[in-house]
Amino acid sequence: MGTAEVTNVSKRILMCGNEAMAEAAVIAGCDAYFGYPITPQNEISAYMARRMAEEGRVFIQSESELAAINMVFGASATGKRAMTSSSSPGISLMQEGISYLAGAELPAVIVNVMRGGPGLGNIAPAQGDYFQATRGGGHGDYKTFVFGPSSVQELADCMPLAFDLADQYRMPVMILADGILGQMMEPLTLDPKPRRPLPPKDWALTGAKDREQNIVRSLWLADGALEALNKKLQARYREIEKNEVLCEEYLLDDAEIVIVAYGIVARIARAAVIEAREEGIPVGMIRPITLWPFPSQQISRAAEQFPLLLTVEMSSGQMLQDVQLAVAGKAPVLFHGRMGGGVPSVDELLEKIKELTVSHKL
């Protein structure tokens, strides 16, 4: 019992992204995992089936993603730390439950290892679920906290933070990974991060022993009651936008082109930045680590300082809209995207950068 935890902490180990997220969740104190098989994230549930049993915690392979997210809903309502994982089509099925989690103010951690869409799509990596993740996704006016990590180390690092943020702000938190990040193996160190001070879960359903009844609900029928809840949620979202943005700025100082990219695309873009600089083209990168809250201020500042921004995504241009909103016309924003499981290569990006230096006379 617990030996894997001891040996896995603070040592350099080699894991695939899916397993790294799973182990990091175990270390973060995840009490229960619920999931339904779907490629390319199956390593998470296979890992959790073994590890949660070792720890005496809960693992259930559910009958559907609908059931999985509602099992999370139930466990979370009793104050336990619960998570699920899936990939794009499965995450679509969970949207009803995610909306209920947001409405009922329940914490939850949801991993989406994105694949190509729409429809059944394919099992290749993609970033086509950005809108669904960052705009809420289900019905109603709500947000989920969204991480867009770009390495196996970062996938693991954001798990304990995700559980803490979910508990602190009482909301669903999503890790938006992709098929490459989930499958690729990299060395990493699993450290239990220092915990945030968290509020007591005095709202949890534990049985009304010697206290008044607790109710977890998202139905508010009285005149103005639902608007009041929405105002409370929106105030919380503004607080998060102010305090919880994470982003990396890479080689910006003298940049003439600033690439904006997240997830695995940022890894590819980083290599393109290095190669472009070797050829004398000063390129930098802003890499959002939180996709909501979005690093709008950092990007707005960049638009004032640098001549040109280039957004690169594995989508038709979804994060692009957040970049354009942040830039607000202060600089040209160009786009390079691949879709349906297409992955941009370093050479492809380098070519695009060279094109821009000519077309924009940099």
Added chain:
Amino acid sequence: MKTVFKRSKVLKDCPTHYCPGCGHGIAHRLIAEVIEELDIRGRTIGIAPVGCAVLAYNYLDVDMIEVAHGRAPAVATGMKRTNPDSIIFSYQGDGDLAAIGTAEIIHAAHRAEQITVVFINNAVFGMTGGQMAPTTLLGQVTATTPEGRQSNGQGYPLQVSEILALLPGTVYVERCALSSVPRIRQAKAALKHAFELQMNGALGLSLVEILSPCPTYWRMSPSDAMKWIEEDMSKVFPIARLKG
């Protein structure tokens, strides 16, 4: 003077929003009395459905949650597995359990989840305005079967309890009714047995189906509604212990 009847301490002292002659109020009272008699208020968590009973937490004074339509057995699973000492019950109507939530109830039973399910069957969707339910009888007129339900095109009344009784994961399935005082007393005994099974760690799901009157959408007087349960509904849904 001897007190022969009083409101259960687990039932709040307030009027309900239910229509005159509705069975939900009776069913709520029976559950409250059982929870009080078994002394489990301090470790019970109830799950309210989407449907007329969505506000059950306004009447039952236990920790409660309101969940998405049909998903109560999945929510109950998440609660019970992480809190094995808690007593978890879901309260679901025929739209919730027999239509949109069939996958969740079948699979919770199939996994032998140690939860208690109270299934209120009134053969109609009440809250949305009296549409056909899976349990609507053949010939029964509803908002969406204006000519009466026809098997050809609208299917047959779905006997979910009989299906669930076949699964090895259920330990107890009984169908009761609220159509007379003896029936109501039997329903209470069944509910008590279902909760006791969970308290004793019985290795499976216990379910009590309750045939319950909906005079509003049956377009009947409350007393005719009671008669209709006895004379019509119970022919399709036999009032009997189906398992355990």
